[in-house]
Amino acid sequence: MTAKSGPVLARFFVFRGPLSRFTRIMAGTMTAAAAVLLWWAAPGLGWISPIFLPTPPVVVETLWTMIRDNGLLTDAGISILRVWGAFLLSVIMAVPIGILMSSYKIVGSALEPLIDFIRYLPVPALVPLSIIWFGIGEETKIFLLWLGTFFQLVLLVAEDMKRVPQEYFEIAYTLGAKPRAALTSVAFRAMLPSLIDNLRITLGWCWTYVIIAEIVAADSGLGFVIWTARRYMETGQVMAGVFVIGFIGLATDQAFRFAHRLAFRYL
């Protein structure tokens, strides 16, 4: 029996079968193109009113106007600063605490139940509380982002460190390393690739939370821009703002992946 004589489509639907790089790229491009076409056609052919769904060129034009006249890039910059500020705060705290949690069982046992509880609290539910505590200044945003990322990240770091093979420590010890040296020059290095991966994922969450924070309590930033545009039914502006967030997210993610490939060639 041979598959050669079958219909053309059958070649692409081999269960768990191989697929050429070209076909894979084409499949991805065509789906994306189809989505854009559908978006374009829906208001163009009168299926949906352009008030609810402006066409792609209108959104692009709106985006350009917002950048030129409304200082959209400043708002984007403000959001980026908030995201990175809170993200770095989370990282600076989560990395050492996570490592301590997996290095000393007593620290892990003491902190894990509390962290597990807090990390299941939905961040949006804590917005009112954080406004009561911190008002609507920058502290609220940083607090919310930190809350949404620190408690997740600390457990991921602890897990990464736990997964470092015991052999690496023992090799280091028998080469004359003290526990601290084994931790910094071997174990930390061993966990670094998965740590960077987790940082990339955590940074993505920050973007979710910054928009929530800016919608509720801000007078600047991308979330604020989107929310204000909604008030005036400026659907084009809302979509343009959302796309800017998407682009920043995509660019950051790709930058992280690129750095990962560059730094960890040995993987």
Add this chain to the structure above:
Amino acid sequence: MSPVPYLQFAGITKFFGALPVVAAPFNLTIARQNFVAFLGPSGCGKTTLMRMVGGLDLPSAGAILLEGAPVGGPDRRRGMVFQSYSSFPWLTVEQNVMFGMKYRDDLLPAQKRERAAHYLNLVGLRDFGPSFPNRISGGMRQRVAIARTLAAGSEILLMDEPFGALDAQLREELQVELRRIQTEDAKTIIFVTHDVEEAVFLADRVIVFSPRPAVIRADIDITAILGGARDLGTRDGAEFFGLRTEILHMLRSAHAEVS
């Protein structure tokens, strides 16, 4: 006045919680520059006993004495070669070997490089210095670990089934190499394995263990029978075959007693 033995297991017992790994006091002395194989079924406690020499596990009672002084923890005099995770993947072959000397303050950087080159050459990896471990074969990775431990200046190599994950041909090749390296570099080696042929081929002396809790079933002077020089032809000799069969029977009867 009897001379102090080089390495001595003095009345050692070991319990993990209530689980006896070595129940009856375990005594054994190992001479300097001897190649000793610990042979026994999986989980018999041979690895635990070897790890005690490295200071990575501590006995529940008794002590490991190195030239009369008790071993309290790991240090550079006794190096480990594991079956997996034996080299650091983020360092090149040469950097891995250099890492063996990272905590040696008595060597100048130039001396370290010289030593690294010497030991890379000894294990046959002279041309692979800049390669990362994922670019070389499993057998080469074990050579890296051996070179690193030798470069560190370990007197005793503790090897925990280091060739266990290699295919049969590569394994034979590395066994010949290891025997040659040990002859050239004159180290004491404790080699843990459950492969009878490997133990007989490599070692000067084979300690056969019973299933857990560990008891010495036999202590065989291989060099007295096979001589010190080993090569691929050693395996074809009648003496080798005889030793292999004798030990296999010993392990089988020990197993039968337990079950």
